[in-house]
Amino acid sequence: MFFLPIFEKKIKTLKVHIELKVGEILKVKVKVGDYRLGFEDDFLETVGLGSCVGVAIFDKKNKIAGLAHIMLPDSTNFSCKNKLKFADYCLEKMIEDIKGYGGDVGEFRAKICGGSNMFNVDSKSTIGTRNLEAVKNILRKYKITVVATDVGGCISRTMTVSVLTNEVLIRNKDNIKKI
Amino acid sequence: MEYNEQGLEILNEINNIASSNAATALSLFLNKDIEVLLSDLKIKPIEEICSSLGEEEEIFNSVMVQIDGSIMGNVLFVVKDSDFDTILWNIVSMYSMEIDNVDGSAELKDATFKEIGNILSNSYVSAIGKLLYLDEIRTSVPYSAKDMLSAIITSSYANAEIGEDYVIDMNCILKEDASVCGIGLYFIVSANSLEFLVERMDELIQ
Numbered sequence: 001m002f003f004l005p006i007f008e009k010k011i012k013t014l015k016v017h018i019e020l021k022v023g024e025i026l027k028v029k030v031k032v033g034d035y036r037l038g039f040e041d042d043f044l045e046t047v048g049l050g051s052c053v054g055v056a057i058f059d060k061k062n063k064i065a066g067l068a069h070i071m072l073p074d075s076t077n078f079s080c081k082n083k084l085k086f087a088d089y090c091l092e093k094m095i096e097d098i099k100g101y102g103g104d105v106g107e108f109r110a111k112i113c114g115g116s117n118m119f120n121v122d123s124k125s126t127i128g129t130r131n132l133e134a135v136k137n138i139l140r141k142y143k144i145t146v147v148a149t150d151v152g153g154c155i156s157r158t159m160t161v162s163v164l165t166n167e168v169l170i171r172n173k174d175n176i177k178k179i
Numbered sequence: 180m181e182y183n184e185q186g187l188e189i190l191n192e193i194n195n196i197a198s199s200n201a202a203t204a205l206s207l208f209l210n211k212d213i214e215v216l217l218s219d220l221k222i223k224p225i226e227e228i229c230s231s232l233g234e235e236e237e238i239f240n241s242v243m244v245q246i247d248g249s250i251m252g253n254v255l256f257v258v259k260d261s262d263f264d265t266i267l268w269n270i271v272s273m274y275s276m277e278i279d280n281v282d283g284s285a286e287l288k289d290a291t292f293k294e295i296g297n298i299l300s301n302s303y304v305s306a307i308g309k310l311l312y313l314d315e316i317r318t319s320v321p322y323s324a325k326d327m328l329s330a331i332i333t334s335s336y337a338n339a340e341i342g343e344d345y346v347i348d349m350n351c352i353l354k355e356d357a358s359v360c361g362i363g364l365y366f367i368v369s370a371n372s373l374e375f376l377v378e379r380m381d382e383l384i385q
Contacts, residue, residue: 032333047235048329051337071337118334119243119322127337156330158236173238173326 027160030054033085035068035094038163045160049114051128053135053151054159055091056111057144058166059103065163066094072127073134087134095142110139111148111168111179113159120154128152148179189380190373193307194366200306201299201364208298235329242296243335245319246304250375252368254300254318255335258292260325267291289323297321299364311379332365341369 030036030046038044044067046054053070068090072078075086083089099105115132132151139146150157150170160169168179206212238260246252258266267288301318308316324331 032329048327048333050324050326050330050334052330052333071333072340116334118324118326118330119241119338120324121322121338127334127340131337154324156326156334158327 030067030069032069033071033082033090035066035084035090035097037064037066037094037097038161039064040163042163043160044163045158047158048156049159050116050118050156051114051126051131053087053112053114053128053131054157055094055135055139056113056159056161056168057094057098058109058111058163059098059101059107060109060166061107062101062103063163064098064101064103065161065166066098067159067161068094070131070135073130087131087138091135091138095144105142105144108142108144109147109166110144111161111166112136112146113150113157113168113170113179115151116153116155116157118154118156150177150179186377189377193310193376193380196310197303197306197366198364201303204298204302205295208295236327238325239328239331240292240323240325241331241335242293242300242321242323243338244297244300244304244321245338246368247317247319248315249313250307250316250368250372252339252341252366252372253335254303255332255363255365255367256296256299257328257331257363257365263288263292266295293321293323296323303364303366307376311376311383313379335365336367339367339369341367 027043027045028036028038030044032046032048032052036044040063042065044056044065046067046069049069055068055070056065057068058065068084070087070090071085073087075083075089078086084093095105095108098108112132112135115128115135117126117128129152136146148168150168155172155174158171160171162168170177170179239257240260240263241255241257243256244254246254297320300321304316304318307313324334
């Protein structure tokens with residue numbers, strides 16, 4: 001499991017859904033309520049983060065990154081099959097997965113995006129803020145430092161992650177920014 | 180979340196009646212014929228819902244109304260941004276107004292759109308209430324958003340806090356008579372609420 005050769009890691013990446021068009025860079029698509037790992041020069045992308053939260057976790061030393069698309073904060077009261085949509089279950093699984101490649105969790109860094117109040121619902125505790133709170137609690141538990149965020153507001157975001165540079169490109173309907 | 184044939188038939192029937200009621204309300208409001216295109220009720224993963232309407236990052240206008248009481252969930256009304264002005268034009272033309280010449284037209288457009296969503300959602304929910312003799316159904320004020328389709332659908336789903344693996348797509352498309360205006364109306368409710376609706380209808384039939 002430890003120190004897999006690069007080509008083996010690549011095969012793992014290629015098993016997931018990949019969207020490739022002429023002239024575009026190779027991106028591993030992360031679906032709603034799911035997570036994926038990327039290696040070396042991979043790009044990971046998740047589309048349409050509204051109240052959902054996108055969490056990118058980087059292991060810079062081993063050139064590995066994970067990207068999760070979280071929909072809901074807590075799986076406790078739900079008995080559904082796909083628990084990856086919940087922050088508690090998904091992030092713990094993704095962190096353990098990255099750790100499996102020999103990284104030191106204390107060295108991991110995270111970037112967070114999303115958690116907006118899409119419909120401008122008049123409430124102090126919207127689903128977006130609760131998602132963000134749940135994500136931060138889990139990262140705190142693992143002592144993973146959050147180095148950059150682009151959260152809140154009433155806007156949706158698409159998040160593209162570069163495993164190599166640890167940069168995150170955020171696209172919304174009005175502009176593009178890098179964190 | 181599995182339903183037998185009879186359960187699905189009941190849900191289909193409830194959806195047909197409620198959608199027709201919503202279409203009639205919109206038709207009266209616009210003073211035009213509205214065609215209701217009803218697809219078979221489908222149980223599908225959340226990520227597949229938006230693919231029936233457009234691209235994930237396509238910009239849509241939407242109105243969400245939250246439902247509380249006997250059933251819990253949301254009614255979501257979505258319109259492609261490219262069709263948005265046509266629909267609004269149909270309404271304001273009834274009142275001999277030129278929307279682009281009105282000061283603060285963005286606010287006026289938003290308010291008008293919210294009102295259409297409100298009428299559709301409330302007529303949809305009230306049809307279910309009347310059909311099943313449910314007194315305890317409350318609806319929220321309408322909330323609007325203009326953004327990427329997938330974010331609108333997933334945020335509305337997350338707001339309902341359903342948590343199921345699959346949601347029931349009671350999708351219907353309301354099509355205007357002359358111009359091609361695709362309007363989507365979604366009923367996003369928990370499995371418990373849907374089971375309650377089936378049981379209630381079953382009781383009434385017997």
